Amino acid sequence: TQLLEQSPQFLSIQEGENLTVYCNSSSVFSSLQWYRQEPGEGPVLLVTVVTGGEVKKLKRLTFQFGDARKDSSLHITAAQPGDTGLYLCVSIGNTGKLIFGQGTTLQVKP
Amino acid sequence: ETGVTQTPRHLVMGMTNKKSLKCEQHLGHNAMYWYKQSAKKPLELMFVYSLEERVENNSVPSRFSPECPNSSHLFLHLHTLQPEDSALYLCASSQDPRGPGGMGEQYFGPGTRLTVT
Numbered sequence: 001t002q003l004l005e006q007s008p009q010f011l012s013i014q015e016g017e018n019l020t021v022y023c024n025s026s027s028v029f030s031s032l033q034w035y036r037q038e039p040g041e042g043p044v045l046l047v048t049v050v051t052g053g054e055v056k057k058l059k060r061l062t063f064q065f066g067d068a069r070k071d072s073s074l075h076i077t078a079a080q081p082g083d084t085g086l087y088l089c090v091s092i093g094n095t096g097k098l099i100f101g102q103g104t105t106l107q108v109k110p
Numbered sequence: 111e112t113g114v115t116q117t118p119r120h121l122v123m124g125m126t127n128k129k130s131l132k133c134e135q136h137l138g139h140n141a142m143y144w145y146k147q148s149a150k151k152p153l154e155l156m157f158v159y160s161l162e163e164r165v166e167n168n169s170v171p172s173r174f175s176p177e178c179p180n181s182s183h184l185f186l187h188l189h190t191l192q193p194e195d196s197a198l199y200l201c202a203s204s205q206d207p208r209g210p211g212g213m214g215e216q217y218f219g220p221g222t223r224l225t226v227t
Contacts, residue, residue, distance in 0.1 A: 031213045042114075042200050042218030043153075050213075088153065090216070096208035097166065098216075103152040 002027040002093045006101030014109050016078050021104045023089035024071040030092065032072045034063055037086040079108045113137065116201050116219035123191065124227055131186040131222050133201030141206040142184040143216065144176055148197035159184060160206045191226045198223055 005024045013019055023032065031050045035043035047056050049065035049072060056063045060083075062075040076083055089101040114135045123129050135142065144156040158166035159178040173195075175187040184201055198221045207214030 033213070033215055035216070035218075040221075040223075042202070042221050043216070045215055045217065048213055048215055086152065090214075092207045092214050096206075096212075096214075098155060098158075098207065098214055100153055100155070 002099055004089055004091060004099050004101040006089055006104055008104060009102060010105050012107040012109065013079055015080055017108075019076050019079055019106070021074045021087055021089075021106075022071065023073070023101050025091075026070065027093075028069050030069070032065060032069075032089060032091045034072070034074055035088040035090065037088065039085070043086070043088060076106075079106075081108045081110050084108050114201060114203055114217050114219035116199075116222050118222060119220065120223045120225075122225045122227060123188070125191060125193070127191075128187070128189040130188065131199055131201075131224075133184040133186075133219055135182055135184075135201075135203035135217070137203055137217055139203035139205055139217070140181055140209070141204050141214075142178060142181070143202040143204070144174075144184065144186050145200040145202065146197050147200055147221070153200075157186075160208065165208075188224075191224075193226050196224055196226045 007022050033048045034046045037043040047063045052069045053067045054065045060077045064073045087104045091099050093099050117132045141160045143158050146154045156170045157176045162178045173190050177185040200221045201219045202216040204214050204216050205212045
């Protein structure tokens with residue numbers, strides 16, 4: 001069974017701090033997506049990583065796909081209250097089924 | 111109108127009622143999804159439709175009945191629900207990840223907040 005292990009599950013930090021969320025697996029994935037969901041809304045796609053070792057930046061968010069395409073990380077620099085939300089990593093298994101991480105709930109306090 | 115829309119945004123229903131949730135996508139995608147999101151289990155995939163055919167049903171009780179009349183519309187018919195079915199129901203669409211080059215990038219609607227009394 002292919003799994004995505006996401007950590008930490010909960011994170012509460014002060015505005016201005018940095019943080020990293022991890023998404024790990026023992027399986028190789030062809031691509032991986034990161035989503036953010038704000039309270040009361042649906043998740044929104046942030047990025048898709050495809051190539052091993054790939055790094056993508058979205059303002060203060062940096063996404064990395066591991067060289068072996070088994071893991072990914074999301075790093076936020078100088079977090080702001082607007083970054084508060086649920087962060088999800090999602091990929092596609094060998095059979096074409098979607099595989100979800102458990103999610104990381106981030107709270108950034110002003 | 112663009113993206114994925116869902117109606118209603120909020121729904122309160124009794125256990126004996128019958129109601130339907132509606133989802134519409136304007137993105138030209140060929141796959142649509144229903145998810146349940148509650149405090150206990152953050153995101154549960156319920157049903158997947160590809161080209162209007164149901165391709166995935168993740169052990170969902172029969173009191174939830176999906177319908178996909180065409181590639182742009184998806185319904186979730188509800189009947190004799192239980193209080194534990196109260197949750198946020200999310201619809202999403204994508205290009206089918208089973209297709210060539212498909213990465214299954216999900217585009218979600220805003221959800222329907224369902225309360226069963």
